[in-house]
Amino acid sequence: EDKGQTCTLTLVDDDNGQFKLIGSELTKAKSTDYETKTTHKISVKVTDDGSPPMSMQRDFIISVIDKNDPPITPVFKAINGLLKFADDMAIVMENSRIGSRVGVIAASDQDKKQSLTLTLDDNAGGRFSISPAAVCTFSTSGSLCTSTITVSAALDHEINYSHTITVRVTDPSSSFVVKQFTIRVQDVNDQPTDIVLTGSSVDENAANALVGVMSSVDDDVGQKYSYTLLSNPGNAFKITGNELRTAKSLNYELQQLYTIKIRVVDNGTPALSYDKSFTIAVNNVNEAPSKVIISKNEVGENVPLDTAVGTLGALDPDNYGPAAQQKFTYTMLQPAGGRFKLDGDQVKVA
Numbered sequence: 001e002d003k004g005q006t007c008t009l010t011l012v013d014d015d016n017g018q019f020k021l022i023g024s025e026l027t028k029a030k031s032t033d034y035e036t037k038t039t040h041k042i043s044v045k046v047t048d049d050g051s052p053p054m055s056m057q058r059d060f061i062i063s064v065i066d067k068n069d070p071p072i073t074p075v076f077k078a079i080n081g082l083l084k085f086a087d088d089m090a091i092v093m094e095n096s097r098i099g100s101r102v103g104v105i106a107a108s109d110q111d112k113k114q115s116l117t118l119t120l121d122d123n124a125g126g127r128f129s130i131s132p133a134a135v136c137t138f139s140t141s142g143s144l145c146t147s148t149i150t151v152s153a154a155l156d157h158e159i160n161y162s163h164t165i166t167v168r169v170t171d172p173s174s175s176f177v178v179k180q181f182t183i184r185v186q187d188v189n190d191q192p193t194d195i196v197l198t199g200s201s202v203d204e205n206a207a208n209a210l211v212g213v214m215s216s217v218d219d220d221v222g223q224k225y226s227y228t229l230l231s232n233p234g235n236a237f238k239i240t241g242n243e244l245r246t247a248k249s250l251n252y253e254l255q256q257l258y259t260i261k262i263r264v265v266d267n268g269t270p271a272l273s274y275d276k277s278f279t280i281a282v283n284n285v286n287e288a289p290s291k292v293i294i295s296k297n298e299v300g301e302n303v304p305l306d307t308a309v310g311t312l313g314a315l316d317p318d319n320y321g322p323a324a325q326q327k328f329t330y331t332m333l334q335p336a337g338g339r340f341k342l343d344g345d346q347v348k349v350a
Contacts, residue, residue, distance in 0.1 A: 005048045005049055005050055006048070006049045007046050007047065007048050007049075008046070008047045008048075008049070009021055009023075009024055009044060009045070009046055010044070010045040010046075010047065011026075011042065011043075011044060011045075012043040012044065012045045012057060013041070013042050013043035013059075014029065014042060015040045015041060015042050017029055017030060018030050018032070018040055018042075019040070019042055019062070021044075026042075026044075032064045033064070033110070034064045034066040034067070037064065038063065038064050038066075039061055039062065039063050039064065040061075040062045040064070041059060041060070041061055041062075042059070042060050042062065043057055043058070043059045043060075044057070044058055044060065045057040046058075066111075068111060068171065068173040068175060069109060069110040069111050069175075070109075070171065070175040070176070070177055071107055071108070071109045071114075071116055071169040071170070071171050071175065071176065071177045072107070072108045072109060072110070072177070073177055073179055074105050074106060074107040074108075074118070074167055074169050074177070074179055075087050075088060075105070075106045075107075076088045076089075076090050076103055076104075076105055076106075076149075076181045077103055077104050077105075077106050077146075078090075078103045079103060079104045079106075079146070080101050080103065080104060080148060081101050081102050081103035081104075082096070082100055082101060082102075083186065085103070088181060089184075090102055090103055090149075090181060090182070090183040090184065091183070091184050091185075091186050092151060092155060092183055092184070092185060092186065093155075093185075093186045093188055094155045094156055094157040094158075094185050094186065094187060094188050095154070095155065095156070095188060095190070096151045096155055097151070098151055098152060098153070099150055099151065099152075100150060100151045101148055101149070101150055102128065102149040102150065102151065102183060103148075103149055104146045104147065104148050104149065105118055105130065105146065105147050105149060105167050105169075105181075106144065106145075106146045107134070107144070107145050107146070107147075107169040107177075108142055108143060108144045108145075109142055109143040109145075109171055110141075110142045111142060111143060111171070112138060112139075112140070112142060112143060113138045113143060114136075114138075114142075114143040114145075114171050114172060115134070115136050115143070115145065115172065116134055116136065116143065116145040116169050116170065116171055117134065117169070117170045117171075118130055118134050118145065118146075118147040118167060118168070118169055119167070119168050119170070120165055120166065120167060120168075121166040121167070121168050121178060122164065122165055122166035122180075123152070123165060124163035124164060124165050124183070125153070125163075126152060126153050127151065127152060127153040127154075127155060127163055128149055128150065128151065128152055128153075128163070128165050128183065129149070129150050129151075129152040130147045130148070130149055130150075130167070131147045131148040131150070132147075133147075134146060134147045135147075145169075149165070149183075155185050156185070156219065157185045157186065157187040157188070158187075158190075158219045158220065158221065160185060161184065161185050161187070162182055162183065162184045162185060163182070163183050163185065164180055164181070164182050164183075165180070165181050165183060166178060166179070166180050166181075167179055167180075167181065187220075189220060189266065189268025189269055189270060189271075189272055190218060190219040190220045190268075190272070191218075191266075191272040191273070191274060192216045192217060192218045192223075192225070192264050192266055192272065192273070192274040193217050193218065193219075193274060194216065194217035194274070194276070195214055195215075195216055195217075195227075195262055195264050195274065195276040196214065196215045196216070196217065197211070197212040197213070197214050197244060197262075197278055198212040198213045198214075199211045199212025199213075199244075200212065200278070200279070200280060200281060201280065201281040201282070201283050202246055202250065202280060202281075202282060202283065203282075203283045203285050204249070204250050204251055204252040204253075204282050204283060204284065204285050205249050205250070205251070205285055205287070206246060206249060206250075207246055207247070207248050207249045208245050208246060208247075209245060209246045210243060210244075210245055211237065211243075211244040211245060211246065211280055212243075212244050213242055213243055213244075214227055214239075214242045214243070214244060214262070214264070215242065216264045216266070216274070218266060220266070220268060223266045223267055223268060224266070224267045225242070225264050225265065225266055225267070226264070226265050226267075227239050227242060227262055227263070227264050227265075228262070228263050228265075229260060229261070229262060229263075230261040230262065230263050230275060231259070231260055231261035231277070232260055233258055233259070233260070234255075234258075235247055235248070236248065236250060236258055236260075237258070237260055237280070239262070244262075244280075250282045251282075251317075252282045252283065252284040252285065252321055252323075253317055253318065253320045253321030253322075253323075254321075255282065256281065256282050256284075256321075256322065257279055257280070257281055257282070258279070258280045258282070259277060259278070259279050259280075260277065260278055260280060261275055261276070261277045261278075262275070262276055262277075262278065263275045264276075284318070284321070284323050286318060287316065287317045287318050288316075289314040289315060289316040289326075289328065290315050290316065290317065291314065291315040292312060292313070292314050292315075292330075293312070293313045293314070293315065294309075294310040294311065294312055294313070294347065295310040295311040295312075295313070296309060296310035296311075297309075297310060299349060303349055304349070305348075305349055305350065306343075306348050306349065307348060307349045308343075308346050308347070308348050309340065309346075309347040309348060309349065310346070310347050311345055311346055311347075312328075312330050312342075312345045312346070312347065313328075313345070314326075314328045316328075328345070330342055330344075330345055332347075335350065338350055
């Protein structure tokens with residue numbers, strides 16, 4: 001009631017340093033958070049400059065007005081995934097089936113009862129999907145929503161050993177946060193997909209002859225392979241390392257084609273195999289005649305010159321097969337003192 005007096009304001013209780021006085025203005029000394037504390041109680045003392053000085057003290061309740069908080073940066077968790085991993089260190093196996101679960105994106109918000117929407121700004125070229133409806137739980141500490149990340153396209157470690165996705169979390173007020181996650185593709189053993197054989201034929205009459213060298217087609221790099229014969233008619237062939245060879249001398253006149261089956265096994269974990277059939281042709285090789293024969297080997301005495309004694313022929317392995325019949329040329333090496341001569345394939349008296 002005194003006029004002309006000057007009053008001094010003192011903040012007796014600042015609610016643990018939450019507020020401060022600058023002159024006669026009350027300001028915040030620390031940030032206020034509606035989700036943490038909705039009201040604050042302070043106490044202010046006013047003292048005049050009279051003689052003697054007089055003072056009074058009064059308590060005030062300050063209410064915090066709630067405002068929308070943006071979502072908190074999400075976390076990639078291994079919940080429900082096929083592989084376990086630390087937060088934000090996602091792993092998925094290559095060749096995972098479409099629809100396989102990688103894990104969940106967990107997004108939170110300090111605001112209570114906020115239903116958050118989780119979407120993919122970047123799905124790594126269509127390789128991953130996110131469940132369209134987030135599962136949300138609400139508590140006194142805020143809101144928590146999760147969406148599942150699944151595989152939506154083929155994953156190949158040998159082509160890309162990791163992929164990046166971008167997740168957007170949006171609240172009902174359109175406030176959002178965006179975060180990138182790296183998903184590592186874990187290598188698994190791939191099955192060989194083909195066997196290549198450099199040769200497909202071999203000459204007859206040659207044991208241990210090289211048919212061809214084998215190699216394998218496999219997505220995995222640096223694998224070692226072993227080869228075995230699953231089907232080997234007549235035990236005609238053998239495998240030495242990565243070489244296919246004849247196990248014995250083959251005869252074109254008896255058999256011209258062999259169908260075999262080869263299995264390749266890699267050294268991955270677990271070891272995987274691939275089987276393939278091959279047709280091997282036996283090449284015809286000219287063989288020497290084995291015997292000369294004559295239709296008649298006697299002649300009467302005193303017969304006229306040029307009398308035919310007999311007709312020559314020859315036995316030749318090549319004439320017992322499907323190839324064209326051989327033709328022969330004859331040469332007389334011992335004419336019996338000049339008594340006989342050859343006329344084509346005929347032996348005549350000379």
